[in-house]
Amino acid sequence: MSRIRADLLLVLAALIWGTAFIAQKNAGELMGPISFVGVRFLLSCVALTPLALYEGGQSRTPLKKADWSLAGLIGICVFAAAALQQVGLATTTATNGGFLTALYVILVPLFVFAQSGVKPRRIVLVAGVVSVAGAWLLTDGAELTSWTSGDGLVLIADVAWAAGISLVPAFLSRCDRPYFLAFAQFGVVGALGTVVGLAVEPVSQEGLHAALPSILYAGLCSGGIAFTLQIVALKYTPAAEAALIMSLESVFAALSGAVLLSERLTGSAILGGALILLGVVLVESGPAMQNIRLPQFWLWLSQAPQYRNWLAQVWGKAR
Template structure:
């Protein structure tokens, strides 16, 4: 996969995730949050099982112990992030929830730095801050935020889980280029953990699944089976911080989907917020390569001979035992 193809897959992921926000809001009144998370990821695991089995048969070697530990760690970030986000969305305003969910964008470079020691490029850091500013305008319409609640804190904690999951994914794929296997393990572990939690803390009723069948199928097959898997595949070819910026367009697509499907009005200030998020993505996708070429030309000078390409840098090792 070429870089532009990976970016296109991440863009499609953000589009499908944006639609999932509508599904999640629709299901809040008919299904408890733990039950919803369990059901959606069990559906995703079943959908991915044939692809993971085919990939396993073609793999050059089985998963080693370190790769299995990394896969479980990534699966736990998905479980923690999904549970905290779903519970938080049920106990906070849509205004606060929409903004706080986007905050994982600035946490991904921090997670990459903690895990690998690699600092983000300055243009990425600026773009992340620009994206957060756009998310604030989109969520709050330029006005004051609603008072913070417990749900807001839960969503902030979910952002930490999302950030580490995005940072860990390319590290796993560098060791084991098996995206369908990773996706299946994530869904299976997350679904099993959520099912256990739902059985312990929530009433499980068949009528809830019938009432929420439409949103559940969208979240399980489209948002989970398709979109999450596309994200994992694409992250083998896109740096984590840049990937997070493209995925931040999820909030833009969620606003558009809400306006179309839920008749929510998008104000002028919220539209400016959408534009800022888009500008942050374009800054990295178009501005960074242009800046690199300008610096390269300035360093050579008009008469300087072309330099030989630099040797590729070794992939930084994960700072885990």
């Protein structure tokens, strides 16, 4: 897969996640938030079973104990992030939730550096600051005046999101089994969410039935499709840069909140969306800009008068 195709998969994942904030927020009001996390990821696990089995049949390298352990650790990170985020969405707006979730873009490079010692490119850090500034403008009035405990939980969830994202490339580098990783991750999150949810939350048949559309969308689209696309793309796109592309999630969350929940989308919010898009463009154009060498640029500049004279002669003959 080419880098551009991997990046487009991440954009599609961000679109699905941004719109999923609506489904998640509605479901949290109908059934327990942790129970919802468990049920939706169990559905995702079932959806990925055929792909994981097919991949296992095609692979010639058996899974090692360390592979299972790393996949389980990633699943635990995703469970912590998803559960905290879902509980937090009960008392925050979809717009604020999208902004606070986007803050993991500045944490992923730190986790990658801590794990591998690879320093992020400067353009990635600049793009991260630009994207976070844009996400801030997407909040209500560009300020969190109605700070709630839910906002704090979503913010804490960013740490778990960043840890999970940064661990995926480490798994794929040692075991090229992306569908297995998605299947194992969904299984861990689904099992933990269901057990914890049943233990601490009341679950009714009426609430489960009412939340079924949200469960289907979050389980099949947000989980089964978007999370799997993220895992596949992270094999080709560095984690820190992938996080920046996925920060478009906050833009899609704001747009879906404005369209479906009548949440206000102000001029500052539109500017914020433009800044996030600029951050994505910066991280995408960074490698191309770095290939332009300064000596070559000055050589071209020194020859500019010759090109100008040649164009003048051509223009004179054309007249």
